[in-house]
Amino acid sequence: MRREYGWRSSALAIVFGFCAFLILGQMVRIQTSAEADIFREQAELFAGNWRTYYPERGRIYDRNGHLLAGNEQVYTVGVNITEMNDAQAIALAVSANLGLDFNIVYPQLLNPDGLTFLTLKDFVTGDELAPLQEMQRQVSAQSLAGNRPSPLAGLEFQPRLQRSYPEHALASNLIGFVNREGRGYFGVEEKYNNLLAGNPVRVWVPEDPNRAAELPHVPGGTTLVLTIDRDVQSAAEESLDQALIDTGAQNGTIIIMDPASGEILAMATTPRMDLNQFWNYSAYFNNAYEFNPAISMQYEPGSVFKILTMAGALDMGLVQDRTPFFDTGSIIVGEVNIQNWDRGSWGAQDMTTCLQHSLNVCLAWVSTQMGADHFYDYMRRFGIGHTTGIDLAGEVAGRLKMPRDDDWYPVDLGTNAFGQGVAVTPIQMLAAVSAVANDGRMVTPRILNSMVRDGRQFNILPSIAGTPISAQTAHTLSQMLATSLESEASMALIPGYRVAGKTGTAQIPVNGYYDPNQTNVSFVGWGPVDDPKFLVYVWLEGPTSSPWANETAAPLFAEIVQKLVILLNIPPDFIRLQTASQ
């Protein structure tokens, strides 16, 4: 009996052993078979996948922490073909809720061309998607209750972030925009695209939960804090828009800068576009330089350029504020007769009244007295003909012909003195004049105040672009310009605040000749004169209400400054000086 059991046990042991051996043999055979590589590939295929992690694009704030550019959640609506039960139901649902064409979607779902995930619509906002999500939820609940598969099974919504601009068109010219592929165009978005976008990381993501710790941490893009003050920007844009209506100008630019630090507080231009609808770009702009004319549009500045000519002459010691000049109404420079803006003669003048009356003849005389070498050396020091280095994409350098250039003629020395025959950008003009408002030191204009990365905020320090004139010259010229405004009772004056500035009326060159019927008008001014807190440049293209800057640009300057002093908490001079003396 016992032997019989022993035999049975042995037989069972042999059978189990043989099975085990077969299993082991089969394992070894599979591992070493010709199909082993295929199996390994399949295993690797399902073991994980390569994914590219795009970090959240860095946000952009104004100087007071108001969000100018953020990110909003959008969805990719698609169908997981392997889980799809009812193509017709899905096609009906998406056509009813997302406006897709049923006759296009339905055939695509029936013939997905080997795709496992078929994208039906991309960049769907949460609000657009809500009805479809609700429908899917209700249908799923009903199907679950009826113990049948949901007809909308397989319909998936994959969330992602896309750029969004809460202020829409505000400061659009300097912010720029980001396209669907995440690339920044124009302004800050283009200039700092690499910082904002962060570094996309492509990694192998294992499905094995034991390797969950291997999932990468992708830090977001750098957040930027701009020097722009949202409220000042809004006020400037509002004033500019109204000025275009009042003056009939085609376009305009206003830049407001802190002359001591170079921080741009506002940069308003026209036209502006809603950055959330960047695809309408071509409806607003024909050329790229039109996006932000403040840095990309070059033009003849006209009489505001006289500030630089006079600054050079004062700095050389060639003239002083009371140096007399007898204006005969014309001067010959390079065998060309130069006349005043009114073709009149103004008789006995001095350098202050030359600026006050904006006499071309006087300034042409000043430049010829300086000589071409000195005059152009000063213009070079003021940065004319070079980019300012502002941290915005698309800045152009303008053009200043030099005596050694082929297209320079001796008359250019005279005409350049009052802003003809030279091309500048508004930001270039502003940067040059900052030397006069800032004790002779010219600052580099900048938009970026600080950047935030890895939990730390890095402040950007002001940069001095040069010292083209002495502090004494700057003070003298400031007083001259303030006096000239007061003497002529300029429309640029602001009650309670002493400001200095200069108008500019420039005819527009067309095919080598100046159009007698159109002008560009401008005004550059700063204040308070004894301690400048703002430097404002106003430029209007082709006003129709009046061709003169003192009737168009000067009042606009005054209007902006009246808003500015309130927004920046700058008290009237008598209060400020009273406080300082306490």
Next chain:
Amino acid sequence: MINANVTNIPRFAHAYQQAPWRVQRQWVGAFLLAVLALAMVAALYLDVTARAAITGREIQDLQLQIASIQRTNADLQTRLATSLSTSNMASRAFTLGFRPAEAGEIHYLIVPGFYRPSAVMLVSSAPQSVTQTLPPEYSESLFDWFADLLGQPATGLAGVTP
């Protein structure tokens, strides 16, 4: 005498030899013990692996949740900024009867010591908190724990200063 001893050896051997069934049971017992030990190790391994897998899956879910919350957070911040945008705030202010102040309507008060910050600080200047890490109980091995224990000074004297 010697012959008597020699003839007794098989008898002694037979007397001290274990019964065949007893030997067989010992082998079976040893085998079952080995199987039991293997089963315990396998069960333990399976348990630990299952726990690790569950935890790993939870980590993956949490990471997905974090990503989702970050997206929602970004979305809500943008929506909030849209609600507080200049145009919205201005229209709301007008609706409530406010209007922009004129220059002559403003009274300036001098506040000694007031300093207007030049720009917003999005990040606190205070030192960042130390990054939270897993306690050693979750990462150190038994050997590490024992080595640390040996390396530590006596608890009673550690904090005593003369």
